[in-house]
Each structure stands twice: as C-alpha cells, then as structure tokens.
Amino acid sequence: MSKNKSEYLINRKDNQYEVVIGLEVHAQVTSESKLFSASSTKFGAEPNTQVSLVDAAFPGMLPVINEFCVKQAIKTGIGLNAKINNRSVFDRKNYFYADLPQGYQISQFKDPIVGEGKVILDMPEGQKEVGIERLHLEQDAGKSIHDLDPQNTFVDLNRSGVALMEIVSKPDLRSPDEVSAYIKKLRSIMRYLGTCDGNMQEGSLRADVNVSVRAKGSKEFGTRCEIKNVNSIKFMQMAIEYEANRQVDLIEEGKSIDQETRLFDTKKNETRSMRSKEDAHDYRYFPDPDLLPLEVSDEFINQLKTDIPELPDDKKKRFIEEFKLSPYEANILVSDIDTGKYFEEVVAKMGKNKDIKLAVNWITGELFAVLNNKNLEISQSPISAKNLAILVNLIKNGTISGKIAKTVFELMMDGDKDPQKIVEEKGLKQQSDPKALEALIDKIINDNRDKAIEYKQGKEKLFGFFVGQAMKVSGGKANPQLINEILKKKL
C-alpha cells in the first residue's frame, strides 16, 4: 500500500491517511476466586454453579476485596513499567442489564491502581514504544444467552464478579501489525507474571479497539470510533482495517465521522454502529460506599517487586548475550514463557560440548512445526527438552546425520522415546569407519566405471551422484564428511 514497508497508510487518490489506534484490553486476572467473593473462577463449569450470594447481588450482601487480585494487578503494573498508585478507589458504574446483578459494575474510574507505563514492541523495522495510560481492576459481568429459547434470555452468572484488569493504551499504535505485536507482548508479559493466562478463546483476553484516521503528517487526532469487545488478534486486525477504510471513505466523500460505539461482525467482516455518543450511557460513577479506598504501602509494592520473574525484554537481552543468539532468534524464544523455559532446559541438558544454534534450529524448526500441526502448547510437547537435547548432541558429535535425526525425531514422538535408544535399536548410527566406507566406495566406483571416467574428464557435477550412491547404499548412515573425503581421494 505504501512506499515505506514499515508504514501502514491508506491511500486515496492524492491523499494518504494514517491510522491511530488505542486499545482497552480486558485481561482476566489469574486467581482462584473472584474479585469480591470466594466463588471459583474456573472456566467451563455448568452455568450458575460458581455464583455466591455476593455475585448474584442478594439483599444485604457486601463486597470484600480479594487481596490476591490486588497483588496480581500490581505485579502486572510492574511488568508494564508503570507507576503503582498507593491509593486507589473503587467506583460504581451504574447501568441496568440482565447479566449485571448489582445494577452496577464495581470498577475504578478516577483513581486506578496503576498509572502510566510503557511496553516495547519488536517490529521488523526496529523497536517501538507504546504508552500505557492506566490499568484498573474491575468486575466482569455475567453472560446473557439469547439463542437457547425463542422467548427468553438465559443468564449465566459464573463470570459475574470475576476480576478483570482493564489496560488502557495511549493512542500510540499505527497499524494492525502493531496491534498484533502489542497484544502478543501484553499477553507474553502477563503470562510471564502469571497474572493472566491470555487465553483468548476462553475470553480471558479481549479488547475494545479505538480507531481514528488523519491525513498523514497531521498532528490532530481524528474523531474516533470504539469497536467493542473483539476477542481475537485476527478480528482486531480485520476490524481496524475495515473501520479505518470506512472512515477514510467518509472523509473522502466530504462527510464527517460520528463518535460512536461500533460492533465488529466477524461473519460479514464489517463494523456496525451500536450506539452514538448522544445515546452513550450515563454511568453515574461514584465511589462505592461499601468499599474503603484501597491503600497499598511502598513496602507492599517492593515486596511484590521481589517476586517479579525475569520478563521477556530482559530475557531476550540475556539470551543474546549469554547464548549469542540473534535478536530475531531471541525474540522467538522469549515471546512465550514456556518456550524460553524449554529452550533453557535443552541448553542445560546438552552439557559442555553444546551447539546452541543447532538446538535453536531444532526448536524453532522441527518442534514448532509439530506443535503447530498438532495444535499443542510447548508445555504439552510430545518431546521433552531432555530428549531433544540428547538428539541435538547426537548430531553434534557425529553419531547421526541431520537427515537421520529427522527420522529419529519422528520416532521420538511416540511416548517421548530416548533418541539414543532409537539409534541403537534401529541401527541408525552413522558409519564413520574409514575402511568400511572405502570398501563401499570402491564398489560403487567399480559398478559405475563409465561415470567415474566422465568425472575425471571434467564432468564435476557427477561428484554429487557418487555421494548420493554412497548414502543410498549405506541406508543414509554413511558419514557424509568422510564420504566426501574418500571420494575426492579415490576418483
């Protein structure tokens, strides 16, 4: 679309438009129980089986803050390099809906628990900093189910009261790719911290996407539209693309953009107006009188800081320095906490004489392909880090060739077998005995006299033919390096 590969611009006739995107990410806090009650947060339970009297807003029931959720929010704030506020206030956001039992959502409006921070994205053209406006804690609502009965709506309150972190970015994102990188980075940080599992299928991570467009070079923001509740990165990207083009078209037609809330229709791939600014809810926010302001001391925060694990940015830096990886390789390995863990375990099990590059290639190549095919997380890998380390070592010390290794790898998947054993049992060990190989080559040359003569006369291409024959006859086990050496000598 645009000349500069890194820049996402929308072109119309002589005009170029830049897209400005801000995200409000709703991340479900990883916790056993809900934000203000002791009910379980487990996903997938029978409807209305994880509902306390507080969650269902029975008369006289009162919220009591879950300290663990507060800690999770603070840890996340630390992971986002953000300011942790010593004092924050829970407010009531008032509106009526069937799946909102209290008639209000307890949220944080004026005084959130976490203030400004930043996230670094690794884009192909370099690093990009995205500002975090704030992070606040709030309750999730229940779920309305409209398609079970033609007359009635059913309500499932299992989610009602589950703790969410709303992470609001500054309008710093400029393309669908940056949005994708941003979401992935947030998810990665939270998974490292153990504060959100980032599972988008289960709704643990979803976002409201604010989109506006402006003429390239303009400093003013355009009128934005908010696309509500998008629950996959792909849909976010599609929604942004559609919405940005819609807005550009309006401007090109000389029309104005209405500030409004829109919905993304994933089937039709379009956004549709949900409500205009005039129809916007008046949420009548006010401090929840059932809860005292939340006060956290510096000591409390500092204690949590000591619990923070090495985060992706630091891990990446260390991988580059310690293992001499390229930034690209390091990025791939740190993006998911379990991948980093797996990689480091492989490195540890490889022992002294190790080939880290080779290990990286095997993890990001063969292993990722298998996981992808089988739709597995690395934590569910059919091949343990220990056995992969052994396999890499077998290649490194010449016991098997890379080609044989692929066969071994396939066999390893059946019950995480020890590659050493596979090699022994199947007799896959590389042939490196020079005498045996010489005999083998002598026979090949003998059988192909005519080709040997052609080679000597200058048809050097035929060298490959002899290598191939050697490999074929040896069942792929011949040491390719030795074959090369012997062939050169003999031909």
Add this chain to the structure above:
Amino acid sequence: MSDITKQSLSELVKNIKDKKLSSEEVTKAFINRSEKSKELNAYITEDYSSALEKAKKFDQKPNLELKLPGIPMAVKDLFCTDSIRTTAGSKILNNFVPTYESTVTQNIWNEGAILLGKLNCDEFAMGSSNETSFFGNVQNPIDKNLVPGGSSGGSASAVAGQLTPITIGTDTGGSIRQPASFTGTVGLKPTYGSCSRYGIVAFASSLDQAGPMAQNVKDCALLQEVISTYDPKDSTSIDFKRNEYSKELSKNIKGKKIGIPKEYRVDGMPQEIEELWQKGIQYAKNCGAEIVDISLPHTSYALPTYYIVAPAEASSNLARYDGVKYGFRAKGENLTDMYEKTRSEGFGAEVQRRIMIGTYVLSSGYYDAYYLKAQKVRKLIKNDFDEAYKKVDAILTPSTPSSAFKIGEKKDDPVSMYLNDIFTVPVNLAGLPGISIPAGHDAKGYPLGLQIIGKAFDEQNILNIAYAMEEKINFKNKITDWWIK
C-alpha cells in the same frame, strides 16, 4: 407472673437465670400480647410457633451463661433472617426469603435470643413515620392514629407497646433515635463501623448502622454489647476494642463536659422542645456534668447534604431490585419494559422519589454541583464535630424538633417530613454514635426525647451519661393499652 411483658430485659434475663421464669413462659407472654396488638400493625411477619418451639428447646437444656438466655425478640424487617421472609417493607421483596442471616441477628441468636417475628418499617428504611411501608401504617402505642416515627417504626412501637422486650433497628438519618423519641423509648445509633452491615438490606451504605432499641439505657447497653462485633464480611466494619457496655455502665459522669450547640436552636422550633432541652441541661448539671457552649457551624447544611448523599447511594443500592433474580417481577414486552413495570409497581412513591433524586444528583453535568459538593460539606460537618470534641466529651441536643404527629399529617409534604431528621442527620453524616432517651412530655402528653452525641467509638461514654440522666429524669411512659380490646 402476670406482667411478664412489663419487665425490662435485665429483669427478664435475671428471672430466667434464677429459674423464676422459663423461656417458654416469657415467649408465650410476648406472643400473647403481640397477638392482642394486631391493631398496632407492628409486625410484617410473625414467627410465633417456631419461637415457642425454640423456647421449649431452650428450656430443656438452658444455657444460662448466655447474655440473652431464651429471650424472645422481634427485629426490624430490614435484617435478613435465614428462612424467614425479609421484605424491607417493600412490595418488591414481598416474597423474598433469604438463605442467610445478617451478622447482627446472628450475634443475637448466638447469645440465646429467639426470633418472634419481623417488624414493620418504612420501605427500604426511607421515611420518618412508617407510612411508606407496603404493609401499612404502624400505630404508636402512645395514642391512636399517631405515627411511631420511622423508619424503625414497627420496632419502636413493639418495644413501647411491650410486644418485644427489646429490638434492633437501623439508623441512616435518625431511623432509630426519632422513633425512640416518638414512643418514649431508648434508641442507640452506634458509631459507623461498630455493627456489621452484612445481611442488612442496604439503604445508604455510608450512613446505615444497626442499633439497639429498648425500654431503658441498661437494656440498650446490653444489646449493643451483643450486636457490635468486628466482621470481615463488611469492609467498613472497624476492628476496635469494644467495651462490655452493660457491665461497664456507670452513673458517675461527674466532671464530664457536655456541649450545647447553639446551631441546634432552629427557627420555628416549638417552645416545649426548647424547654425540654433546658431541662436536660439542668439534669446533666445535676449529675455533675459541666455544660459548655459550643458551635457546630455547618449544621444547617446537614439536611440538604443528607438528602443528596443518601438518595445517591440508594439509587445505586436499589438497582439490584430489577425483577431478574428474586423478588417481585412484572410482565413486560421486553427487558426494559419489564424493568420499568417491575420497579414502578414494586417500589412505593417515596422510594421512587429518592431513586430519582439520587439518579439526578449523580448524573453527568450535575455530579460536581450536587454529589461532590455534598461530600465536601459532609467533611466540614465532620470537622465541626472534631473541633467540638477538643472541648467536650459529649453533646446534648433534642432528638427531634417536635413530638409524634398524626398519621397522614405530613404524608403529602416530603420536605416537612424530612425536617424531622434535622437533629439526627448530622450524627450519621459524621459517623458518630448518638442515643435518644425519653426526657419528658409535650402538652398533648406525647413523649419527647433528648439526644446525646458522642465521639466515635465512645458508646460507653454516652451510655453512661444517658444512664445517669435517665435516673434523674425518671421518665414514665404513658401506655394505656388503648388498642387492646
């Protein structure tokens, strides 16, 4: 003993402990009198048969170590009681039966008391005359067609009419003290955070507080001792050292400094209220207290502040009554229609008025001018008290600007009704304890009360002052049993 119901709580406890009375005899006596007193309409829900069963069970194996051994009592129908209908005086909760018990009532049962039934009150505790109850007016035992005050009107009527030896009410702006004053009984509004709000149907969360109502100060102290506990289930419950109020009760208030706030001398206050106040000052002096003139400069802003803060919180607290989960539901074309019909049929006029006021003051564009400003004024009112308490130990005021009025007299004039709370509301806004004790009668022979306001967590001190003054005042309630045929 023929006059069991005339006995005070302390007498009943002593007689049960001395085995002169059984719980069954006492329970029967109060049930009999309650049954003869239907005209008072003090009860919303009676639970007599199971009360008798519990009394018999108690007598079989009486635990006389308890503070309320086998004592029957009815409670305001704002406290959720496990398996007993809890209505909050509203149609919208007409058939609501909780599966849980409020902390305050649980504390009472834990000390051996037995539930007689649930007492009438203004709908969601919004009212000063018990006339907003869906279950009808309550008669004041003092005189026919006289309001008992509100919102704890059924509670006050039941104590004054000896339908229950003691009771508990709730007080958001005066709902314990004003009906106590109207019925010649004693009512304590404890410090905010003293009694758990868990399981009490909420009106205005930052103001609501449960408290005891009784025939005398000593009974009141004993009940306060039972109901006031720290409760982690209420985030606004405060963990402070609670006295054994009844044991530590003392009439020795010599040298206590009692403040008289000049701002409580409001325009149009009847002469007899002024005279009562002067009499009260004299009684306090007679008890050895020292009288100090003080100023609470922001007093006149308390009532408007209250009528912003309380409705604002109420408008949100009552949003849960939407017909979706429990309680009354009207049929509707769609969700919004169902909401509108449920809430306009389920809530009475006064509740709807306050929901509208509250919704208005929280609306965008009005929030700063009303709610935020009210919060600032509330702080100033609290500061007034903080300043005053640098000079005095307690404050003495009238409880109400008038004695009880006739049913219907103020029903169509909400502002005049709201003025009833003028002396009690500042105490709630500041989160302080206040007690109303009967101190005299007006020309019509209706009781009048005096209010003693204390420092936060200083219930013992105001109970002591009330206890000392009670003896000097020697008030006798004029109950003629007019309603018993």
